[in-house]
Amino acid sequence: MAKTAQPYSQIDTRDNIIVAIQNLPKNTLVHIVGKEFSLVEDIKQKHKFALHDFKVGDEIVMYGVLVGKAIQPIERGAAITTENIEHASAEFNPEQSKYEWTQPDVSKFKDRTFNGYHRADGSVGTRNYWLVIPLVFCENRNIDVVRDALMEALGYQTNKDYSVDTPKLIEAYKSGATAEDLMETSIVHTREEIVKNRLFPNVDGIKFLKHDGGCGGIRQDSETLCRLLAGYITNSNVAGATILSLGCQNAQMEMLQKAISEKDSDFQKPVYYLEQQQIGNERKFIETAVKKTFIGLAGADKITRKPAALDKLILGLECGGSDGFSGISCNPALGYASDLLTTLGGSPVLSEFPELNGVEQELINRCREKEDAEKFAHIMKRYAQRAEDVGSGFKNNPSPGNIKDGLITDAIKSAGAAKKGGTSPVVSVLDYTEKVTKPGLNLLCTPGNDVESTTGLAGSGCNMIVFTTGLGTPTGNPVAPVLKMSSNTTLFKRMNDIIDINAGTVITGEDTISSMGEKILEEIILVASGEKEAKAVLQNQNDFIPWKRGISL
Template sequence: MSKNYVQIDPKDNIIVAITSLPKNTFIDVAGETFTLQEDIKQKHKFALYDFKVGDEIFMYGVLIGKAVLSIERGTAITVKNIKHASAEYNNSKEKFTWTAPDASNFKQRTFNGYHRKDGKVGTANYWLVIPLTFCENRNLDVLESTLSEKLGYETQKDFAVDIEALIKQYKAGASSEAILNTPIITTQEEISKNRVFPNVDGIKFLKHDGGCGGTREDSEVLVKLLAGYIANPNVAGATVFSLGCQNAQINMLQKAIKGIDPNFTKTVYYLEQQQSKSERHFIEEAVKHTFIGLTEANKIERQPASLNKLILGLECGGSDGFSGISANPALGYASDLLVALGGSPVLAEFPELNGVEQEIINRCVTEKDAKKFYNLMRSYSAAAVAVGSGFENNPSPGNIKDGLITDAMKSAGAAKKGGTSPVVKVLDYTEQVTKPGLNLLCTPGNDVESTTGLVGSGCNIVLFTTGLGTPTGNPVAPVLKISSNTNLYERMNDIIDINAGTVITGEDTIESMGQKILNHIIRVASGETPSKAVLQANNDFIPWKRGVSL
């Protein structure tokens, strides 16, 4: 894709500028020759034909907008001259066929993971500490400050300060010069080498602002989400804090866990503060139980596992005008490879499927799932309209600035992450992934809420494409960031794992980049290469309260 401009689909009547194009640039595309009437910024689009008011605008082969002003051929497509529009859809599916890509190079590949008794395999091995209500967040802070650094786990920075060394110097009567020359900084790499439990990747503290005070439905959904985290294959066990009087009760969590796995065997310690002797005894009990849980979790070691045990969350955020033509379709090809290998990619963010609904309905294997997707999209859209908004308000200022003018334009590119395979199951928020193949999960477009939901439904690794950059991570699943352009990868290399910008420059094809992505997934899933989000301790966790979140 080394040309200066590209028509993505033969049906498209707007063209993408791969580089910034000055006025009077000669254009030869799709049998049309003309010169640009104005400067076109990189990643933005220009008209292939003259448009009248009301004319339909197509990109990725789908309707993404309508002209609200007359637009001359060779001029820029902007928020001023087009408005959002998307194709109509219905709940009757058409015939769909799929040819799987050649995955023979990966047939004999495995990853080294943590095998659980329920047959699932984790890409990491964590112990969770979970509050059932926000009232317990302070106690989680106490536990975190007590355990994390002392046991060799990360703090919120990439280094730790050893104040005890200065205290020892002071008590020994050291001079100011001696104190100034005392080394007190320890890097995370050095801390990790001293882990007490080398087979446990960390203790994760899932603080939140729910569990009480909101609607009962919010608490019920939160409990199901927390149950999903405890059941996630990347989790060895959990310590659960309850105040006692909140909406989200211990028995609700236990019931939700049994709903996921009737034969659940992981160790979970339930502690209720209102039944304790004192706060001191409560914390003491929590520390001791958690320590014992860590000793058990440390007994499990990584073992080879088939790639069909990978449950791959597909996410995007901070998208730009290249996301839909480099990072997203490359991830889509990796997704198709995983489906061919028996794995389970999961496509989320329902507001960012606006405009491609009929294509997805047609891809559903069963009529039941086609209708479920139809109903979820209709109800989500109606809820947004009911509060004076709508899917058309999804693109952020950053999206628009970098060339994503309408929601349908953004969505058509975002949907490319899901590849081309059949949809085997449509899941509502907190429902679990149980079928191999491409799953759809209803989550909002909010990056962290959506990523939180993907992991709560069972994903053991998440792939996150971005054109503008994001530090988003997750406490339980490694989140790998894929840049749509090389400039971003070079500027934010500390948080970006994979550069798909080489598709734009022509060094890679969609297929070759998709294979590179899958190879990187295998290394991370095996614990060989940590994700940048894990290195940066990005432990973002925001439960969705099922309100309108675009």
């Protein structure tokens, strides 16, 4: 779809429902695909209307795939609603059809680089963070104490536009300053001043990964947690870590160390393991944690940014708070950027498996290896069955906000969400916490829950994430910069404090999918190089929720 300046649009030539690009009143005369008819009711912007009459049981097609079935007769020109259609999606199997891919033109990016942090394992980070991690929820309070001791003192408490330097006022008072002198003393520092005056200027931040796991529940939960934490520690955006353990919990330090070695057999980053029950005295435990972290920060500060090829980018593809425009503007534009990155040797990662419902066969056909096609089919069927077993199902995926904005079945939502993955072949299918190792499009099993999914993307190695949204969401991640992109201009203007990129220009016809995709890649390069900061980072949005592998849609 090149332009959508007209008030309605057919997204795929196989579609039998039409998208309203703007509010359309009853009796609007529609001219589309050689047909002429009048709308029989008002159609809200982003919602769909029937291209022809439907009988009960007729298939509803959008994005060229089955997205629902009529449960009552629908007149041509009538709105498609939750009252007249129900969720339906195509069957799939591991057998593959032939798939051919035409690479996009990447001449604009052929010799481009980004400035990143080169690691011993050959990966390159877009940021240089130090992690402080509790192995069990019992240590969360101690994590807070360590954070309070380090963040503001070292200049990392930058979630506000300014800070008040009360210690400076105290020192002036102790030095004999008069009331007049105190009033003249400058004690307010801007964010820019704080960052500029950091003791460790090459360390982008200290991140604290608090969670509610590590003990209780089933042992597999702790094993999964350790694999996830190992993914964060081995992520290219991380210089090292301080680990706080109680000592008696299920998630033992040896379990974490084993998970790290499985991800990187020649692991060389500094990691300090501290066990409270061995050290004993809490004050000594905290003191040791602060000192070890300080020493780690001093070492991490010696690493500086250097040029790296774009093939070192591992890009997480995420969406949340989707609307009826997500699948025709921001998602396909991100998909084009994904194809550009794949052609350049990078690794885009498509997640949220519940939101691939209905497009499974297309993705199976795109798998290069038969083993990956079989693995993807197995994971999807197992996931769907587990959802059914607890009385739910993928059909329950759309949220009230999705439905209100035109995504009335999971298949409609999924078909639009899958556009983030572009059209390139699938080189690998990964289960949750498995590491991205192959260049090209990877599929990663995560739930549709925004934070659980972005948490998983970073845990599998993503050093950047682009998050598309039609309704707005403040989600971020502790280690991977999250660029937020809106599907429509109204949202971009209304929530400009948290949205980085506006894909609404595709809806108005100012941009094509390809031109918007190129703009996205340019923005990724700027942020990856540290020349520009993602608004999620500026807002201190460090969302971290491990998935316990229960059913989460």
